[in-house]
Amino acid sequence: MxxxxxxxxxxxxxxxxxxxxxxxxxxxxxxxxxxxxxxxxxxxxxxxxxxxxxxxxxxxxxxxxxxxxxxxxxxxxxxxxxxxxxxxxxxxxxxxxxxxxxxxxxxxxxxxxxxxxxxxxxxxxxxxxxxxxxxxxxxxxxxxxxxxxxxxxxxxxxxxxxxxxxxxxxxxxxxxxxxxxxxxxxxxxxxxxxxxxxxxxxxxxxxxxxxxxxxxxxxxxxxxxxxxxxxxxxxxxxxxxxxxxxxxxxxxxxxxxxxxxxxxxxKEWDSVLDGEEEVITDEIVASSLSILSEPTGIFVYTPRRISAHLHVNSHTLAERFSTNIWNVESEPYYYRTSLTKANTKKDQRVRFAWHSKFSQSIDYWTEKAAKFDAFVATEFLSENDDDVESIKRILNPSAPIVLIEPVDKIDADAITKRLDVAGFKSIRVKDVTDELTQSCEDFKQKYNIVVPSKKWVLIQATA
The missing domain is CATH 3.40.50.150 (Vaccinia Virus protein VP39)
Structure with a gap:
């Protein structure tokens, strides 16, 4: 040659x-x-x-x-x-x-x-x-x-x-x-x-x-x-x-x-994530938002620190609730794979953005005076020590909040107090370790992909 x-x-x-x-x-x-x-x-x-x-x-x-x-x-x-x-x-x-x-x-x-x-x-x-x-x-x-x-x-x-x-x-x-x-x-x-x-x-x-x-x-x-x-x-x-x-x-x-x-x-991440249809959080997120009545916009935050596969499937949310989704990624490589998926799915209700910090995503929409009907996130509390309260700036009154959080130990009282101090209401904390562990095991059997074992809590609240 x-x-x-x-x-x-x-x-x-x-x-x-x-x-x-x-x-x-x-x-x-x-x-x-x-x-x-x-x-x-x-x-x-x-x-x-x-x-x-x-x-x-x-x-x-x-x-x-x-x-x-x-x-x-x-x-x-x-x-x-x-x-x-x-x-x-x-x-x-x-x-x-x-x-x-x-x-x-x-x-x-x-x-x-x-x-x-x-x-x-x-x-x-x-x-x-x-x-x-x-x-x-x-x-x-x-x-x-x-x-x-x-x-x-x-x-x-x-x-x-x-x-x-x-x-x-x-x-x-x-x-x-x-x-x-x-x-x-x-x-x-x-x-x-x-x-x-x-x-x-x-x-x-x-x-x-x-x-x-x-x-x-x-x-x-x-x-x-x-x-x-x-x-x-x-x-x-x-x-x-x-x-x-x-x-x-x-x-x-x-x-x-x-x-x-x-x-x-x-290219390595493309080979792993391109074509991903299911996400281990699909069922928990969908059931947690079942009370939503015709939402016009959901804000999704997925830093994916523990695993590239631990995130929220925004396309599934858009289909189930017939709503617009704004999904914030904080890892450039995953952001690129999300754009690839969007180009494949061609669902114009789903949009992706990248911000290095969660606070930047809040500033972006605050400047546009926009409001969302719900907030869904993975690893939100573990990744944002100081920005928990700021999400309220872009949420409509009483908008539901759904968080899936990895924890070293499950302390519902401490989590409730943290969110209560930040001004959130109707706070519920549920141990979903068994459910997510089973989802991870099913994911492993189906796709030969291992998600690190953790304890997990599902947190539901309103703004």
Whole structure:
């Protein structure tokens, strides 16, 4: 077998440039989204993205890979100044034409790889489909640059097609790209981006260490509704101080992890979790929520610390109660497998998000002034010492709460007191060790998967 030829950085840039040059003669919405039906979803997609951004009033922003300026206009209406860039000259010309009435916008032709900005010069970095058009090397470089460009507490928004094109793998008639032609795009796992964003560090000239806090990872709603695609994923990150003792990983370390280590780990978890239909908590959760009367939304939290298989089956909940489910994962690899399952099931009532901390998921919905009719979780009390009461902020009055908790010893009085102090009512604690142990044994016999043996309690309460 002939050895694989690795393209040089120049060859890669040329490849990406050639890919987009094919669309430079039609600088319109369809070309920006590589979708023949773009007019049917562009406005809703743009609203999804813009409504998720932090306030940038009076701030300095950079719109990278801006194309014809889908987002530049709205950013400039609020920001103090916007630098908008793209590496296709015709796209920038159209951008200027669309936004010539705005005096606070500067334009630059060039790609994200070679963009030069001063450290600490902007408050907001905006991207929408950028890293998928960068090599692994360029992706690491770009994320490092974003961190250095931002001022303290500045934000970056990133959005990518993960695992498959935005049009999906079976929608050839929708995509503008010829499936037979070369496509240099990298449809990376969503978990790789989360891991990279969380891992990068930098030290400034004063020796202070900085990192990204990843506020959230979510699917873009319009692509779920219109394309049944949960793998259009976007992130909001914030530049915050890192621990002074944090090790700043080298470029080579980050590149190796992005290119190999994180990929390999994700593929291993895919082999274990893809195709999972049953979950050991199915019957206990369903029976505990049987009193629900036509709920419109259930909030699910599944950290999966004890086992990847100990979680809540949100698709089963959606089917049994005909309701919308918002499921929060806190492990990037499991989050990716949940998106895979969603793309397979195509039940638009079920949505998944990733947050490193439970409190971030509460903040996300508090900002949207949303309320849910029930809260279901595994390992909630054991994982959240200080956030127990916060769940009430996003629950309707008297909303039922169902918790499945691992414990070293069953102390119903202590659990009841903890929840009572937090303001919960109608608290009941039940020993379900036998039921869950039997479910784990059945699971083992059926799938040859072992879930660690624990004592378990079922906790029911109301907000």
């Amino acid at each position: 002939a050895p694989t030829t690795v393209p040089t950085p120049v060859e890669l840039r040329t490849s990406f440039k050639s890919f987009w040059d094919k669309y430079s003669d039609r600088p319109d919405i369809s070309a920006m989204m590589l979708n023949n039906n773009a007019e049917q979803l562009e406005e809703a997609d743009r609203h999804d993205i813009l409504s998720s951004l932090p306030c940038i009033k009076g701030k300095d922003a950079v719109d990278i890979g801006a194309g014809i300026g889908r987002f530049t206009t709205v950013l400039a209406e609020t920001a103090r100044h916007v630098l908008t860039t793209d590496f296709i000259d015709e796209f920038i010309k159209k951008n200027k034409e669309r936004n010539c009435h705005l005096a606070n916008v500067d334009y630059a032709v060039g790609d994200a790889v070679n963009l030069q900005l001063k450290d600490g010069s902007v408050d907001f970095v905006f991207t929408n489909w950028i890293m998928m058009y960068l090599s692994d090397t360029e992706t690491v470089q770009f994320v490092q640059k974003c961190l250095s460009w931002l001022r303290p507490n500045g934000h970056a928004h990133l959005r990518e097609s993960c695992s498959e094109p935005s049009t999906g793998r079976k929608a050839a008639s929708v995509s503008m790209h010829d499936a037979a032609a070369a496509n240099p795009t990298s449809y990376r796992f969503s978990s790789l981006y989360i891991n990279l964003l969380r891992s990068v560090r930098m030290r400034d000239e004063n020796g202070d260490c900085w990192k990204f806090n990843v506020d959230w990872s979510c699917s873009v709603p319009t692509y779920i509704k219109r394309m049944s695609n949960w793998r259009q994923v976007h992130w909001l990150v914030k530049k915050v101080p890192a621990d002074k003792n944090d090790v700043v990983p080298s470029f080579d370390e980050l590149l190796e992890k992005l290119s190999k280590t994180w990929n390999d780990v994700q």
